[in-house]
Amino acid sequence: MSGGGVDGGGEKGGLPSGRVPRPLHRVLLLRTDGPGEGDSFENTGKNKFKIERKVVTRIVTHLRAKEILRSRGFPVIPSFPVGSADEALLRAGEVGYPVVLKVDSEKVVHKTEAGAVVTGIEGPGELEEAFSSLRALLSWADPEGRITLEKMVPPGVELFAGCVDDPSYGKVIAFGVGGVFLELYGDVTHRLAPITERDAFEMVEELRGKSLLEGFRGLPPVDRKALVGFFLRFSEFALQEDFREVDVNPLICRGEEIFIVDARFVRG
Numbered sequence: 001m002s003g004g005g006v007d008g009g010g011e012k013g014g015l016p017s018g019r020v021p022r023p024l025h026r027v028l029l030l031r032t033d034g035p036g037e038g039d040s041f042e043n044t045g046k047n048k049f050k051i052e053r054k055v056v057t058r059i060v061t062h063l064r065a066k067e068i069l070r071s072r073g074f075p076v077i078p079s080f081p082v083g084s085a086d087e088a089l090l091r092a093g094e095v096g097y098p099v100v101l102k103v104d105s106e107k108v109v110h111k112t113e114a115g116a117v118v119t120g121i122e123g124p125g126e127l128e129e130a131f132s133s134l135r136a137l138l139s140w141a142d143p144e145g146r147i148t149l150e151k152m153v154p155p156g157v158e159l160f161a162g163c164v165d166d167p168s169y170g171k172v173i174a175f176g177v178g179g180v181f182l183e184l185y186g187d188v189t190h191r192l193a194p195i196t197e198r199d200a201f202e203m204v205e206e207l208r209g210k211s212l213l214e215g216f217r218g219l220p221p222v223d224r225k226a227l228v229g230f231f232l233r234f235s236e237f238a239l240q241e242d243f244r245e246v247d248v249n250p251l252i253c254r255g256e257e258i259f260i261v262d263a264r265f266v267r268g
Contacts, residue, residue, distance in 0.1 A: 037181050057192040060243070063148055069248075069260055072237055074230075076260045079104070085130040085131045089124055091123040091149050098122050101130045102262075103138060105145030113182055114141070119152060138169050151257050157212050157222055158250035161231065163193065163238035165245070165268065175200075177209045178250040183216035185209070195235045200228040213253070219246075220255040244268030 060068070063079050070076040079102065080095075082088040092099045103116035111117045116137060118130035131147060138145045160178030165171050173195050176188030189206040191199045204210060204224055213222040230251075238246055245266035252259045 015233055038132060058267045059109075060267065061104045061106055062102065062262050062264055063104045063146070065263040065265045068241075069237075069263055074233070074237075074260055075258055076263075077153055079150045081146050082131070082149045083146075084213070085128045088127055088131050088147070088149050092121075092124075092127055095149070096153040100128065100150050100152050101127070101149070102133055102148050103134055103141075103145055104137065104148050105142040107142040108137075108145065111262075116141075117189065120223070121152075150261075153252050153261060154221060154254065156252040156254035156259075157216065159227075159253055160188065161234050161246075162198050162247040163234075163243075163246040167242065171238055173203075173231070173238060175203045175207075175231060177207060179213065181209075182249055193235050193239050195231065197232060199233075200231040203231070204228070222253045223256040226256045226258060229252060241265075242267070 036130060063081060066076045066079055070078070080091050081104070082091055082101075088101070093111065098119075099121045101118045101121065103114075105116070108114050114133070114137070116133065121127050121130055132149050138147070158177070158179030158181070160174070160182050161175045162174040163171055164174070169192060171193040172190055173193050174188050174190050176182060177185060179228075181187070187207055187209050189203045191203060195203075201224070204213070204227065213224065213227075215221040220257045243265045245268075246263075247265070248260055248263045250261050252261050
């Protein structure tokens with residue numbers, strides 16, 4: 001999207017409703033600070049913004065965040081806490097291989113970069129090795145953290161959905177190319193909440209990587225109506241819930257299927 005473009009409409013917090021200036025995307029998980037701090041932006045005029053630091057009171061990690069999303073009717077890949085390698089083996093036998101192990105911790109925010117996610121685990125030997133590795137990581141990174149196990153979903157297009165409750169603008173919905181490419185490419189578009197169906201379709205069209213949705217490397221094209229429907233529900237959820245930040249990444253899309261694989265909330 002363009003840096004300072006706006007849609008027509010009323011004003012909210014001094015900013016015309018619709019598109020928001022691109023610097024605001026830094027308030028989402030594209031930031032580089034650690035847990036305990038977050039970014040908020042103040043409009044100082046002439047499309048310039050002052051970054052203010054704000055203490056985060058509590059991070060809701062993926063295990064609880066996904067439980068909340070599932071209770072609201074969102075399609076979530078369930079995660080199960082496993083306290084030992086034996087428990088992980090039992091749970092993997094129930095859900096079926098391949099599986100994924102993740103660290104569930106307020107202190108380990110960027111799990112992929114920290115080596116806190118092990119994907120594509122095909123059998124018991126790999127599972128025991130992965131569990132031991134993550135337990136060692138937690139021993140120094142966060143002794144109170146947990147390890148979770150989930151079924152690995154089939155490949156799909158990885159997208160990102162987010163919301164930030166900014167003191168100047170209110171709640172801002174973000175959508176973009178997700179997974180590990182979120183920070184690499186920053187291909188994210190925004191709207192002030194609540195979004196309309198037209199907003200959601202426009203957000204899809206504004207992505208530089210929208211060709212990913214049209215069928216990539218043998219994947220079925222993403223059903224845009226289903227995706228738009230998801231984002232309308234996500235916008236409603238973000239408005240109803242008292243979270244300062246909501247991050248869903250990745251969101252796996254295959255044809256009409258949409259699955260939330262990971263999520264994190266921040267209360268403020």
